[in-house]
Amino acid sequence: MKDAYSYPEYCDVAYGWDRSPECDFIERCAERYSGRKGDSVLDLACGTGIHLREFARRGYRAAGIDRSREMAAFVAAKAEASGLKIDCSAADMKDFPAGGVFSFAICMLDSFRYLLTDRDIAAHLGLVSASLEDGGMYFLDLWMPPSEIDIAWEDVSWSRERGGTKVDARYLQHGRTYDPADRTFEDELIFKVESPAFGSTITSRARTRMLLYGELCRIAGEEGSFEPMGKFYNFDFDEKGAYNSRHIRTNIVLKKRR
Numbered sequence: 001m002k003d004a005y006s007y008p009e010y011c012d013v014a015y016g017w018d019r020s021p022e023c024d025f026i027e028r029c030a031e032r033y034s035g036r037k038g039d040s041v042l043d044l045a046c047g048t049g050i051h052l053r054e055f056a057r058r059g060y061r062a063a064g065i066d067r068s069r070e071m072a073a074f075v076a077a078k079a080e081a082s083g084l085k086i087d088c089s090a091a092d093m094k095d096f097p098a099g100g101v102f103s104f105a106i107c108m109l110d111s112f113r114y115l116l117t118d119r120d121i122a123a124h125l126g127l128v129s130a131s132l133e134d135g136g137m138y139f140l141d142l143w144m145p146p147s148e149i150d151i152a153w154e155d156v157s158w159s160r161e162r163g164g165t166k167v168d169a170r171y172l173q174h175g176r177t178y179d180p181a182d183r184t185f186e187d188e189l190i191f192k193v194e195s196p197a198f199g200s201t202i203t204s205r206a207r208t209r210m211l212l213y214g215e216l217c218r219i220a221g222e223e224g225s226f227e228p229m230g231k232f233y234n235f236d237f238d239e240k241g242a243y244n245s246r247h248i249r250t251n252i253v254l255k256k257r258r
């Protein structure tokens, strides 16, 4: 069976909640930490391009990469149908053609956790840095427990419907697969799709990393391109981030050194 990420039309329904508050917060971070709002964005592991479409509508030059060819083709087709200009190519976050000089970069909804080793993260940071203006921001959005002894494994379900297609979605983390030696574990997406053209369950199961903030700061420090500027929660400067919720999002701002 094909991986769920090979079905962008259903991912776009499942992930199709309003991302404009997330984009508002990203713009506020760019202004606060780069000193200006910027005019261009690069999205790493952009999926169906939900953030890219929102930024393109706001007037940004928008570009993204995703490992899935189907996702990249979907982003291009959807942009064209919406009258937006978005460049998207199929590439791996660890090894993509850097360049383009963007104001800021983003990596949303846990995609950064696909970088499994310190080496992969360092290689990725080097490539993102080579694609940014000096002082440009790299914004991360991911699940990140405060420590290894304070892990609340996620198991979240939601449903979304659009244009006659309904997706019952579940995202779960298989805590029993956690390996403390390299801090990786398996997570899984399960989409039960019902539409006139398709009725099946599609899944994606992959090894991902439980990255801690201190580890990210250490790797970024050793790699040298970025300075960590702060850690926030749920796209809100005022959110305290008490780790009592399974749905808390951690937002990290890195700034490219001049």
Ligand SMILES: C[S@@+](CC[C@H](N)C(=O)[O-])C[C@H]1O[C@@H](n2cnc3c(N)ncnc32)[C@H](O)[C@@H]1O
Residues within 6 Å of the ligand: 005, 015, 044, 045, 046, 047, 048, 049, 050, 065, 066, 067, 068, 071, 091, 092, 093, 094, 107, 108, 109, 110, 111, 114
């Ligand atoms: C959870 S989705 C997030 C999509 C999007 N960022 C969002 O916020 O809706 C994860 C995406 O990461 C992509 N992906 C997984 N591993 C990748 C890699 N090594 N390089 C680039 N993209 C990758 C998948 O194809 C998928 O589209």
